Amino acid sequence: MPKQASIKIITNLIFGLFFMLLGWYGHTQEKKIYRVGMMVDSQTPETRVLFDRLTTEVQSVVGEDGIIEFPGEFVLVNGFSVAMAEKNYDKLINGNVDIILALGSASNIVIQDQTAYLKPTILFGSVNTDFTELDLVKKTSGIENFTYLMGVQSFKDDLKTFKQLTDFKYVGIAIEEGISESLPLNATFDIIIKELEATYRLIPYKTIDEIDANLQGLDALYMAGGFELQDDEIKILSDVLIEKRIPSFTSTGARDVQLGLMATNNSDDNTEQIIRRIALTIEAHVTGGLLSEQNVFIDFEQRLTTNFNTMQTLGVPIRYSLIERTDFVGDFQNQLSEKNYSILDIINDNLERNLTLQSQQKEIELSQQDVKTAVSNYYPNVSANATFTAIDESIVIPNLSPEFSTDGNISLSQTIFSEGANANISVQKNLKKAQEANFNASQLDAVLEASNLYFNALVSKVNVQIQSQNLQLTKENLRIAKQNYEAGQSGKSDMLRFQSQMAQNTQTMIEAINQLDQAFIAINQLLNNPINYELDIVDANIGEGVFEAYNYEQLADLLDNPLLKEPFVAFLIEEAKNNSPELESLGYNLKAIKRNFNLNSFGRLIPTVALQANYNKNFNQWGAGSIDPSPVGNYNAGLSVSIPILNQFRTNINRQTAKIQLDQIEINKQNTELAIESNVSTAVLNIINQISNIRLSEVSVTAAKEALELVQTSYSEGAVSIIQLIDAQNNFLQAQLAQANATYNFLLNSIQLERFMGYNFLLHTREENDAFKQRFNTFVQVNFNQEK
Numbered sequence: 001m002p003k004q005a006s007i008k009i010i011t012n013l014i015f016g017l018f019f020m021l022l023g024w025y026g027h028t029q030e031k032k033i034y035r036v037g038m039m040v041d042s043q044t045p046e047t048r049v050l051f052d053r054l055t056t057e058v059q060s061v062v063g064e065d066g067i068i069e070f071p072g073e074f075v076l077v078n079g080f081s082v083a084m085a086e087k088n089y090d091k092l093i094n095g096n097v098d099i100i101l102a103l104g105s106a107s108n109i110v111i112q113d114q115t116a117y118l119k120p121t122i123l124f125g126s127v128n129t130d131f132t133e134l135d136l137v138k139k140t141s142g143i144e145n146f147t148y149l150m151g152v153q154s155f156k157d158d159l160k161t162f163k164q165l166t167d168f169k170y171v172g173i174a175i176e177e178g179i180s181e182s183l184p185l186n187a188t189f190d191i192i193i194k195e196l197e198a199t200y201r202l203i204p205y206k207t208i209d210e211i212d213a214n215l216q217g218l219d220a221l222y223m224a225g226g227f228e229l230q231d232d233e234i235k236i237l238s239d240v241l242i243e244k245r246i247p248s249f250t251s252t253g254a255r256d257v258q259l260g261l262m263a264t265n266n267s268d269d270n271t272e273q274i275i276r277r278i279a280l281t282i283e284a285h286v287t288g289g290l291l292s293e294q295n296v297f298i299d300f301e302q303r304l305t306t307n308f309n310t311m312q313t314l315g316v317p318i319r320y321s322l323i324e325r326t327d328f329v330g331d332f333q334n335q336l337s338e339k340n341y342s343i344l345d346i347i348n349d350n351l352e353r354n355l356t357l358q359s360q361q362k363e364i365e366l367s368q369q370d371v372k373t374a375v376s377n378y379y380p381n382v383s384a385n386a387t388f389t390a391i392d393e394s395i396v397i398p399n400l401s402p403e404f405s406t407d408g409n410i411s412l413s414q415t416i417f418s419e420g421a422n423a424n425i426s427v428q429k430n431l432k433k434a435q436e437a438n439f440n441a442s443q444l445d446a447v448l449e450a451s452n453l454y455f456n457a458l459v460s461k462v463n464v465q466i467q468s469q470n471l472q473l474t475k476e477n478l479r480i481a482k483q484n485y486e487a488g489q490s491g492k493s494d495m496l497r498f499q500s501q502m503a504q505n506t507q508t509m510i511e512a513i514n515q516l517d518q519a520f521i522a523i524n525q526l527l528n529n530p531i532n533y534e535l536d537i538v539d540a541n542i543g544e545g546v547f548e549a550y551n552y553e554q555l556a557d558l559l560d561n562p563l564l565k566e567p568f569v570a571f572l573i574e575e576a577k578n579n580s581p582e583l584e585s586l587g588y589n590l591k592a593i594k595r596n597f598n599l600n601s602f603g604r605l606i607p608t609v610a611l612q613a614n615y616n617k618n619f620n621q622w623g624a625g626s627i628d629p630s631p632v633g634n635y636n637a638g639l640s641v642s643i644p645i646l647n648q649f650r651t652n653i654n655r656q657t658a659k660i661q662l663d664q665i666e667i668n669k670q671n672t673e674l675a676i677e678s679n680v681s682t683a684v685l686n687i688i689n690q691i692s693n694i695r696l697s698e699v700s701v702t703a704a705k706e707a708l709e710l711v712q713t714s715y716s717e718g719a720v721s722i723i724q725l726i727d728a729q730n731n732f733l734q735a736q737l738a739q740a741n742a743t744y745n746f747l748l749n750s751i752q753l754e755r756f757m758g759y760n761f762l763l764h765t766r767e768e769n770d771a772f773k774q775r776f777n778t779f780v781q782v783n784f785n786q787e788k
Contacts, residue, residue, distance in 0.1 A: 033067045037074035037097035039088045041104030042228030061279035066286040078106040080178035085110040117145035124149040147291040162249040168220035175224040180204040208237045223250035234259045254305040258329045263306040337536035343454045350450040353528045367432035374428040377421040385409040396625035403623025412613040419606040423599040427592040434588035441581035451751045455744045457519035462740040467512045470733045471505040489718035556691045571779045576676045579758030590665045597658035613637040683753035693742035704735040
């Protein structure tokens with residue numbers, strides 16, 4: 001055979017073999033289609049979202065191993081009817097589906113009643129331990145074509161927790177009508193409620209109106225159902241219950257508690273786990289695994305979730321013994337608050353009602369009385385006297401001293417001019433003005449004190465929120481540690497470490513709550529409210545509301561510029577000295593002492609001029625030596641002028657004392673001016689620190705949060721140690737606290753600076769504040785631009 005022909009034959013054989021293998025490979029790679037049918041109790045917008053997440057997750061996990069379809073005609077709704085659930089199950093068994101997924105109470109009843117499973121069946125959702133026949137201790141179902149992935153629900157445990165929270169006596173138990181007809185509810189609840197020493201009313205319902213119509217006389221409501229209710233219906237029901245002051249507990253998830261129901265033992269956290277486990281279970285079935293040998297998933301953990309605002313509105317106390325296993329939702333606003341205070345409310349109420357200020361106001365009134373007393377030295381002094389005289393008859397002098405007589409006298413004294421009186425008037429007026437300046441200083445102190453208490457309460461309030469979030473984070477990390485322990489990825493020590501951490505975080509949370517209560521008590525005391533007066537405070541945001549005057553960005557730019565910082569501080573110091581009530585008080589005291597000094601110097605040589613006058617009249621006389629009295633009396637008047645010559649050297653002593661007091665005032669004035677300069681400069685530096693803290697804390701929180709998420713993910717995969725996770729959590733906690741403190745400290749330091757300046761932006765109009773800024777511009781132009 002020629003060589004070329006041989007090569008051609010070999011080439012054809014190779015290509016033929018190649019295409020034959022390619023065809024065989026393509027045949028082996030043909031994917032099998034698995035059609036999944038579902039039976040659910042209800043379809044709502046929320047369940048449709050979960051359905052979309054489930055289909056996406058299953059298709060993603062199965063991937064190249066098979067084609068997963070969810071035909072719309074085989075997504076069947078039971079409507080909480082067991083009879084309908086049986087029909088739907090038969091339809092799936094006889095329909096063109098390969099796998100059955102069952103969810104819901106009615107589905108649960110029907111699936112558990114089966115003695116054999118003709119098609120692979122996966123039961124998921126919640127199983128009620130009061131009714132289930134499943135063996136929850138098993139690791140696998142051991143039943144051909146059947147497995148389950150369940151969260152545990154217990155009417156008994158729910159009602160016991162509800163009893164702990166409210167100590168109810170007569171509870172309503174609401175459950176879907178279809179379920180109530182299929183389960184022996186009365187027999188079950190009779191035993192449970194009797195153990196709790198209470199009574200109950202079973203409320204089968206189709207709509208929330210039927211629940212509302214059966215609330216009379218109840219002191220609590222337990223939602224044993226409610227999975228089909230939509231968010232707006234839950235919100236309406238919770239509002240009705242709050243209005244009627246009926247505490248509620250639900251067997252549904254935490255989302256319904258966020259919408260206003262009071263509490264639940266069920267968390268939404270395991271939803272993602274169950275969806276993931278369903279996807280993995282279907283993948284195992286597709287790749288040849290037996291459902292009877294797949295690990296079942298039973299979540300026994302119960303987490304109490306309570307709505308902080310609902311509990312407060314209803315007056316249900318937060319039990320510290322339950323905090324460790326309680327997740328809080330809500331915004332930690334005091335729902336019982338009779339008034340929500342802004343910083344201006346606290347400042348104005350403090351200025352109006354503060355008892356210390358009221359007492360100091362009386363000091364001003366007393367000073368005014370001293371002024372009136374000093375001025376009264378120039379008022380006339382008039383006195384009237386009447387005299388009855390009886391003398392011994394043997395010494396009677398006729399026409400001069402009769403035996404009996406009645407006389408009258410009116411005397412007048414009037415200071416016409418007195419340097420001492422003038423000096424006293426001047427001194428008392430200056431002392432009164434000094435007292436008014438002291439009162440102004442006390443008002444400024446009161447503004448600062450009110451601001452301190454306001455921001456202290458804000459910090460305490462934010463601390464409660466952050467500590468609550470941190471406690472929730474610790475609980476989540478504990479859950480991850482338990483999963484890692486069960487999967488063999490970590491030892492039991494990690495789990496114990498987080499249990500210890502959770503106890504510590506719980507104690508910190510309790511202390512934070514009590515600290516907030518103490519902050520509110522301090523505000524009540526300041527405002528002269530009853531100590532138990534219910535109040536809350538409005539949050540403070542830079543550049544918003546009453547704090548619009550604090551232009552954070554403009555101030556930050558100004559202080560960041562060395563060329564502007566120096567004149568800015570110099571201007572503030574000048575403003576502070578001009579406005580300082582302490583310097584004003586010293587100034588008036590200085591005037592008073594100078595006046596006293598002048599009085600005891602040349603003033604002592606100025607004479608005192610006074611007028612004196614008397615009018616005398618004899619009204620009648622009788623007895624021996626008596627005569628008819630004159631119808632007209634007699635008078636005398638005189639003008640006196642006096643100059644002190646020697647008064648035991650007290651004038652010199654008083655002058656020397658006044659000189660010492662003048663020197664003391666000058667020293668105090670210098671010391672006060674230095675204190676103003678120091679306080680203003682320090683306050684500006686503190687503000688610069690807080691501006692830096694605000695900017696850096698934002699970066700720190702973002703970075704700490706991202707780092708925590710990465711470390712938490714790595715820990716769940718066994719890639720990092722528990723120490724790294726705890727460090728990341730603590731770092732995030734500290735970053736959050738630092739961020740909150742930076743914002744509030746900036747505002748508080750700004751108010752402290754205003755105290756030193758004697759000018760509060762919050763208490764002045766926009767026009768007055770604009771005038772303040774204009775004075776700064778003028779100050780810079782006059783004092784610094786000229787120097788350049």
